[in-house]
Amino acid sequence: MSTTVERTRAPQTDRPPPARPAARRRPFRDAHLDAGFYLIMLASILVMAVPLVWMFLASFKDNGEIYSMPLQWLPDAFAFFNYEQVSSSIPIERMFLNSVGLTIAGAGLKVFLGLCCAYAVVFIDVPFRKAVFVVVLFALLIPGQITIIPNYSLIASLGWLNTYQGILVPGLASAFGTFLFRQHFLSLPISVFEAAQVDGASHWRRLWKFAVPMSVPTIAAVGLISLVNEWNDYLWPMLVTDNTDTMTLPVGLTLLQSLDGMQAWGVLMAATVVVTVPMLLIFLVLQRRLVAGLTAGAVTG
């Protein structure tokens, strides 16, 4: 398992299959086998997709429809009363904007810090750059759980509870991004950078005019993974915010759950739609890049 990290395009999952000799005919038994495989595939698709469809449909059902026996699949009308109920129970617009802002800022800064750090480690000749990279690498191995209590008391003592910087700053350092960017930078043609140096380009200029344009797929992949992680992050934002002005969407969602004793499923499903649809859209549009990033640090034969 060599980590060919520089290969950040999508794993060749969608490449057309190699041409097979035409003479190979499928025996009758294989047709049966194929039918079986289609059934299993259909079952998998249903198991994975039905819950999401169910959530979407439920978000438009009123209580009568949700608690009707036997089960009612489609709502009578696609009305938005559950969404209205969500927005009158919690300031969901504010939370949505908080989430969008924090996600973009967090992912953007992570990519920026990672690029700068990786460039320095690869291209600037100082004696301790290996040691700096080791610091980054080992940070990858330290689980977030062990940091929450000390970080919480630090943020609390700074008076940063219920602030954006309190949510944002502790997670900013990029270990994963720096690692991937470094692996990628190592694969870049060194002659380009030497020529730029001869032309008198500064390191800053070399980073932005040469290294970054040659790394777009890696940057996209790291950026996307960071977006997904920041958007879905729950534990830390939940610990540092109890104020709806700074709260993010996933935290607000649990607030809705504990609103009253009985579960108002229609309302809850409307809120889960608001939380999940942005990531589903990003995923559907950019899935190849996202997949590339996920498999890059990991495998490939």
Place this chain on the structure above:
Amino acid sequence: MKRRRLRNLGIFALLAGPNVALLLIFVYRPLLLSFYYSMLQWNMGSSVARFIGFDNYIAWFTDPDTPTVMGTTFLFAVATVGGALVLGLALALLLNRRLWGRGIARTVVFAPYVLSGIAVGMLWLYIFDPRYGLLSTLLGAIGMDSPEWYTSSPWALIMIIIVYLWKHVGYVALIYLAGLQGVPQDLRDAAALDGATKLRTFGSVVLPLLGPVTFFLLITTILSSLQSFDLIKAMTDGGPLGSTTTLMYQIYIEGFQTGRAGYASASATILFIILLVITAVQLKYMEKKVHYS
């Protein structure tokens, strides 16, 4: 020459400094502090702390809840890791076949992985609702009663395991799929020429070649299983009667609900040591397989 070295040092500090400083402040410092906190009798938010040496650890090891918590953690890890690997490999093999519509299937299978754990937990709570849920209706259709998923002891944990698998199996399938692409077709063809059955080819050619991928997945899924939090928080909050409280969840409850920050830090340190051992095994194995160029 010397000025140039100094300039290099300056620009290196400017570029790498912020990232490294953040790592030192928010990752390395808390790591060390956590060891220190674990030796304190200290409540979250309180300014009074007393040094008590290893008493928190002794308390943890003698606590009657500890076997339950560790049992739950172990069960959850074995079920989620084993389930994800087996189902993920099966899905990958299926989706690696040239079937019509496999592209859609890949997308659908992987989609839950990018969704918020909290939202996924809520969604499935609704599906598991013992009276009005989709699942109880389906079970009713085949003549079975729905278990009381929310309130009865083994079912709550089983419920979370099912949801965890639903959310994470796509990731495992994806990595396996990437691994399968790396299995050279001519090796399979050669095996077929030698008269090996499909099953035999899979057992003797494909599976061994997937070994490193499996090992990577084993480690990463164990780590993520031991650290999972969102689903438990959304679905059971550790209950009923602590039956879904894993070691990770215990850290949260002790640190932020009971407020025993010293004790929670001891739990965190124990979790860290477990994760460290797993990671060390991985590194030892990986250094033979991976070249950090």
